[in-house]
Amino acid sequence: MSIPCTPGTSPGSPEPAKSPAPPGELLRMEGARKAFPGVVALDSVDFDLRAGEVHVLLGENGAGKSTLIKMLSGVHTPDAGRILVDGREVHIRTAQDAERFGIATIHQEFNLVPDLSVAENIFLGRQPRRCGMIDRKRMNAEAAELLARVGVDVPPQARVRDLGIARLQMVEIAKALSLDARVLIMDEPTAVLTTGEVEKLFGIVRRLREDGVGIVFITHHLEEIAALGDRVTVLRDGRSVTQVPADTDEDELVRLMVGRSIEQQYPRESPDTGPVLLKVSGLTRNGGFDDISFEVRAGEVVGLAGLVGAGRTEVVRALFGADPYDAGSVEVLGRKLPRHDVIAALEAGLGLVPEDRKGQGLVLDASVQENLGLVTLRKATRGGFVDRAGQRTAAERVAGQLGVRMAGIDQRIRTLSGGNQQKVVIGKWLLAESKVLILDEPTRGIDVGAKVEIYQLVNRLTESGHAVLMISSDLPEVLGMSDRVLVMSQGRITGELTRQEATQDAVMALAVKDVEGSRGH
Amino acid sequence: MATDTLKRDTGPGTDPGRGAAGRALVRRVLLDNGALSALVVLVAALSLLSGDFLTTQNLLNVGVQAAVTAILAFGVTFVIVSAGIDLSVGSVAALSATVLAWSATSEGLPVWLAVLLAVGTGTACGLVNGALISFGKLPPFIATLAMLSVGRGLALVISQGSPITLPDSVSALGDTLGGWLPVPVIVMVAMGVATAVLLARTYLGRSMYAIGGNEEAARLSGIRVKRQKLVIYALSGGFAAVAGIVLASRLASAQPQAAMGYELDAIAAVVIGGASLSGGVGKASGTLIGALILAVLRNGLNLLSVSAFWQQVVIGVVIALAVLLDTLRRRTA
Numbered sequence A: 001m002s003i004p005c006t007p008g009t010s011p012g013s014p015e016p017a018k019s020p021a022p023p024g025e026l027l028r029m030e031g032a033r034k035a036f037p038g039v040v041a042l043d044s045v046d047f048d049l050r051a052g053e054v055h056v057l058l059g060e061n062g063a064g065k066s067t068l069i070k071m072l073s074g075v076h077t078p079d080a081g082r083i084l085v086d087g088r089e090v091h092i093r094t095a096q097d098a099e100r101f102g103i104a105t106i107h108q109e110f111n112l113v114p115d116l117s118v119a120e121n122i123f124l125g126r127q128p129r130r131c132g133m134i135d136r137k138r139m140n141a142e143a144a145e146l147l148a149r150v151g152v153d154v155p156p157q158a159r160v161r162d163l164g165i166a167r168l169q170m171v172e173i174a175k176a177l178s179l180d181a182r183v184l185i186m187d188e189p190t191a192v193l194t195t196g197e198v199e200k201l202f203g204i205v206r207r208l209r210e211d212g213v214g215i216v217f218i219t220h221h222l223e224e225i226a227a228l229g230d231r232v233t234v235l236r237d238g239r240s241v242t243q244v245p246a247d248t249d250e251d252e253l254v255r256l257m258v259g260r261s262i263e264q265q266y267p268r269e270s271p272d273t274g275p276v277l278l279k280v281s282g283l284t285r286n287g288g289f290d291d292i293s294f295e296v297r298a299g300e301v302v303g304l305a306g307l308v309g310a311g312r313t314e315v316v317r318a319l320f321g322a323d324p325y326d327a328g329s330v331e332v333l334g335r336k337l338p339r340h341d342v343i344a345a346l347e348a349g350l351g352l353v354p355e356d357r358k359g360q361g362l363v364l365d366a367s368v369q370e371n372l373g374l375v376t377l378r379k380a381t382r383g384g385f386v387d388r389a390g391q392r393t394a395a396e397r398v399a400g401q402l403g404v405r406m407a408g409i410d411q412r413i414r415t416l417s418g419g420n421q422q423k424v425v426i427g428k429w430l431l432a433e434s435k436v437l438i439l440d441e442p443t444r445g446i447d448v449g450a451k452v453e454i455y456q457l458v459n460r461l462t463e464s465g466h467a468v469l470m471i472s473s474d475l476p477e478v479l480g481m482s483d484r485v486l487v488m489s490q491g492r493i494t495g496e497l498t499r500q501e502a503t504q505d506a507v508m509a510l511a512v513k514d515v516e517g518s519r520g521h
Numbered sequence B: 001m002a003t004d005t006l007k008r009d010t011g012p013g014t015d016p017g018r019g020a021a022g023r024a025l026v027r028r029v030l031l032d033n034g035a036l037s038a039l040v041v042l043v044a045a046l047s048l049l050s051g052d053f054l055t056t057q058n059l060l061n062v063g064v065q066a067a068v069t070a071i072l073a074f075g076v077t078f079v080i081v082s083a084g085i086d087l088s089v090g091s092v093a094a095l096s097a098t099v100l101a102w103s104a105t106s107e108g109l110p111v112w113l114a115v116l117l118a119v120g121t122g123t124a125c126g127l128v129n130g131a132l133i134s135f136g137k138l139p140p141f142i143a144t145l146a147m148l149s150v151g152r153g154l155a156l157v158i159s160q161g162s163p164i165t166l167p168d169s170v171s172a173l174g175d176t177l178g179g180w181l182p183v184p185v186i187v188m189v190a191m192g193v194a195t196a197v198l199l200a201r202t203y204l205g206r207s208m209y210a211i212g213g214n215e216e217a218a219r220l221s222g223i224r225v226k227r228q229k230l231v232i233y234a235l236s237g238g239f240a241a242v243a244g245i246v247l248a249s250r251l252a253s254a255q256p257q258a259a260m261g262y263e264l265d266a267i268a269a270v271v272i273g274g275a276s277l278s279g280g281v282g283k284a285s286g287t288l289i290g291a292l293i294l295a296v297l298r299n300g301l302n303l304l305s306v307s308a309f310w311q312q313v314v315i316g317v318v319i320a321l322a323v324l325l326d327t328l329r330r331r332t333a
Helices: A065-072 A095-100 A118-122 A136-150 A165-178 A195-210 A222-228 A250-258 A312-320 A342-348 A357-361 A368-372 A388-402 A418-431 A448-463 A475-481 A504-511 B002-032 B034-049 B056-081 B089-105 B111-134 B140-159 B168-174 B183-201 B203-213 B215-220 B225-251 B262-272 B284-303 B308-332
Strands: A025-036 A039-050 A054-058 A080-085 A088-090 A103-106 A183-187 A214-218 A231-236 A239-245 A276-285 A289-297 A301-306 A327-332 A350-353 A436-440 A467-471 A484-489 A492-498
Touching: A025 A065, A039 A054, A039 A065, A039 A214, A054 A065, A054 A222, A054 A250, A065 A103, A065 A183, A065 A214, A095 A103, A103 A165, A118 A136, A118 A165, A136 A165, A165 A195, A195 A214, A195 A222, A222 A250, A231 A250, A239 A250, A276 A312, A276 A467, A289 A312, A289 A327, A289 A467, A289 A484, A289 A492, A301 A312, A301 A475, A301 A504, A312 A342, A312 A350, A312 A436, A312 A467, A327 A342, A342 A350, A350 A418, A357 A418, A357 B215, A368 A388, A368 A418, A368 B203, A388 A418, A418 A436, A418 A448, A448 A467, A448 A475, A475 A504, A484 A504, A492 A504, B034 B284, B034 B308, B056 B089, B056 B183, B056 B203, B056 B225, B056 B262, B056 B284, B089 B111, B089 B140, B089 B168, B089 B225, B089 B262, B111 B140, B111 B168, B111 B225, B168 B183, B168 B225, B183 B203, B183 B225, B183 B284, B203 B215, B203 B225, B215 B225, B262 B284, B262 B308, B284 B308
Parallel strands: A039 A239, A054 A214, A054 A231, A103 A183, A183 A214, A301 A467, A301 A484, A350 A436, A436 A467
Antiparallel strands: A025 A039, A025 A080, A080 A088, A231 A239, A276 A289, A276 A327, A484 A492
């Protein structure tokens, strides 16, 4: 079945009077609702998309953007509300359904097979065939045509593994075009791109818009909205707040998005700083990061900002001893740590709340108590036997302090909400009496209310003399919570900003800064 | 009048109430442990089908038959809880038994020293497995598959391919205590208690669950994953050695070809007992029940004169059913 490329018409039969859709409308969502255990991700959300427009979806992390696009791409089905394509109600239950309705999504993580060629990836599962065999010649020719339409110079025979991230994205776009997509959803496509690459992407998006494709564009970079968008729908706490033209003032957009002043959202109170607790000097890993030096003092929150892939997580994992490094040193409370030794690091008072909470922070099938006691298990052991009663009491105490919402200390951690899980990950380091906490994306995937609780927890920690190093890709969070901001780009620290100097623009300028003599392009 | 009604009301009210509560408790215990209910059903069915089944003598027989599998399976439980696998336990058992017989006969070592040497051999094999996995980064399946072959080979080399008869002092280990309680059953129970305590109470045991549940989280929480894995596989090897000694003492000889395929019985027992091959879940009690189910089945089918060929079929079906039921139960829970 082929998908018509002119919007508003359906193949074959002409539409009778029953056509409530305004001319040019491709897609409409009415009163959509989706709840997950413990959190309502989306509630009574309206959204619509016309042919030949870029409709920006704006909102904080956790505002419901991902849930909304997952409903359109067949990952989630709405609990209530309806979705209309070309004015007719449809049910998008699977990715195949979405494809059939001409909806293509470019996720932040690409769906490409690294060891196949670009052309094979574009036509995966739909390779042109002749006598049952794949017609390579035709496939490559058609792929070349699509790639030319996107405006990217990649040979169709190239292996996907050898391509950089910007080109992977172009291949994904070409794949979407090959599906005759009329609706193209792009989830933060610019987050991983350099300035030059962003410009190129914008060129492609504008060309698609002229072709009549409707584009849903998600971005956190406010300046991109005026540059590219036509309309903006703002989501907040799972509801669609308003719809405004794309040339709306940036401050106004922030106000709509946050819905309250930054002070309320980020309750940072900077206490007096004490002695240096963590000192990193010249930390280097060849091909990873280079000459990283900084200090974190007691009572201080230092933000580590930068684009995804700038090397922030690599640096903190190395200084925590989870991964090796090639040169430099790490000192905690004046004591130099041995290289690549997690146990020495945590005994010296470091604690790491990793980026991937479920994959690295928690034993999901174990209980709250067992997870809280993981780091202290060793200390609570006498002659090989674990002091179970002591572990239990300690876990009860910390869970109470952190306000972990649970049925009981023996509840399986898998069944808790993201925010409560994160409290447990932080809690295990509190039990271990860590002085320096490294928080890697501490509020990713956590709803707004729980975020504020995490921020308040960070405040309490620094008040009691802890030092916090916080990685976050959420700019308002970095700006709102940090006393100082370090910005990384391409494996180097490109600048340090005080709380007063740190603005979105200043941080972004440093985050996209090309480092001289850095890794090749 | 009023008191009478009260009495009459409470009287019949409490009795069925207590009975219902008791029944609910039994039901919960059985539902919480699918393997246990399977064992109960199996024992009940066999008692009805065969008059010879439910006798003290036969039940002790079942215990003796279960002992070797159970002891092997206890060791494998450590490995499976920590998300590994050990295919070498059957071979290691045979090798350890051969070392015992060879050192006690050809070398004339005292029994206690020979036993120590045998257990040391098993532990050493486990350590090699652990080292290959921790430091050589081999997948557990491959490392222990290699040891399965090496262990069996060494057993054949030492024994030169033929069984070594044990001296009486050693085969006494397969006898009974007080004329009725078989030593293999005592060893099985002791090893089971040790396994249960180790898993539930010790640092080593708790870290096995953490490693099996999420190895990276365990590592980032300061658990020495590599070192723990060495110990885990060494334990499995040591348990295999004990199983080998029990087997040899029962047969009164160490046979290099003994315990062939027992690793699969051991894994089956662990899995029937509710452990997950993806790690983080498993208990000593479950493993014991798994081993008993296999032994009861074999014993019962023998009593019912089912051919050995069909026994294999039935056991395979039971393994699949037990795990299937357990999966269903978890999904609905």
